[in-house]
Amino acid sequence: MRVLHIITGLGVGGAEQQLRLLLRHLPTPCDVVTLTNPGTVAEGITADGVRVTDLAMSGNRDVTALPRLVRLIRDGRYDVVHTHLYRACLYGRIAARLAGVRAVVATEHSLGNSQMEGRPLGPGVRALYLAGERLGRMTVAVSPAVGARLHRWGVPRRRIRVVPNGIEVERFRFDQAARDRTRKQLDLPDGAFVVGGVGRLAAGKRFDVLLRAAAALPEDVVVLLVGSGPEETALRQLAVRLGLANRVRFAGESTHESATRAAGPGPAPGSGDGGGAVDSAPDLADSVPDLADSVPDLPSLLSAMDALASPSPEEAFGLALVEGLASGLPVLYASCPALESLAPGERPGAAYCPSDPASFARALHGLRGDVPPHRSAPAAVRHYSITRSAEQLMGVYASLVPGPTPEVNPR
DSSP, X not given: OOEEEEESOOSSSXXXXXXXXXXXXXXXXXXXXXXXXXXXXXXXXXXXXXXXXEOOOOSTTOTTHHHHHHHHHHHHTOSEEEEESHHHHHHHHHHHHHTTOOOEEEEEOOBOSSEETTEEOOHHHHHHHHHHHTTSSEEEESSHHHHHHHHHHTOOGGGEEEOOOOBOGGGGSOOHHHHHHHHHHTTOOTTOEEEEEEXXXXXXXXXXXXHXXXXXXXXXXXXXXXXXXXXXXXXXXXXXXTTOTTSEEEEEOOOSSOEEOSSOOOOOOOOOOSSOOOTTOHHHHHTXXXXXXXXXXXXXXXXXXXXXXXOOXXXXXXXHHHHHHHTTOOEEESOOHHHHTSOGGGOTXXXXXXXXXXXXXXXXXXXHTOOOSSOOOOGGGGGGBHHHHHHHHHHHHHHHSOSOOOOOOOO
């Protein structure tokens, strides 16, 4: 069985890194096509020995990419075409059908109630999505919540399969040496209580809530934000206005493995924090420290934290929180289908918190005085093992392609 994965881009992001993990564990030959942006994750996939082809699309309406994609699918004689993210799902499904491949699978990574991939959902987006969906055979939802949203949109239940995102559980095991090393690299004060936020620095993630909560907490509370995005400048400016310039660290993008930053993240355009951002004051953003040359891997950054917080009120899965639990961290969330799918007794250390500064401040204050001397992951995180996810995905492929299916071997 030969599988072609088509994805919109391969910069650092949850869907992109999830694809790389799956490729490491799928027991069948795979190639990857990225429509644009062959970034850091593309380099990692290539280093893993998987071929990556960049179509170099110039934009959403670059239809010249379609015949090139059709030829690539035909030449590769693929049994399955698997698409990821909105643009790739649309172009990939059309190209696969034109190339004569009927086993077309799409994974829906980030469908919320009001947004998809950080963009508002309008009638046009929904109609185009459903038109493309009819060209495929199966849509994989990363959580039951996403599956329910797809069904409410009109996707038949028989065409939906839930395959949760997965993690390499052992990679996220708490590491005291990595904690000490990373906290020194981040120039964190001795005894600091470090609250982490992991994800794209976009408005929907509501990391402004976390900063405002920290401003109401004692000075030993430090916020560590891992990620980049359009709200970075606004968040830096907000940190300065709140008096948090020395209590916030911007780590930039981080992968599951160590990486070296070729250049600093630089200020990103921001739209403000909703309370009057100081757009004319880049010097304020520059006064907030970040990492100069190298970025620790995500497991090391999680080991350096004392708690992980996600104020985002609308998530499709909540992968970073699962990774935090695997590191033994207490986690606070406003939305996390991955954890909400588990029985309450299976997620010790995880707690719901409304997405407002006062609620997060109260919850974090309670955690601040209760840091355990040893950290271990709850057994339930193995429910989200990447090996298990790969096995389930192979089952989806097998339902569409006749013949024997290779078995997944743990690595």
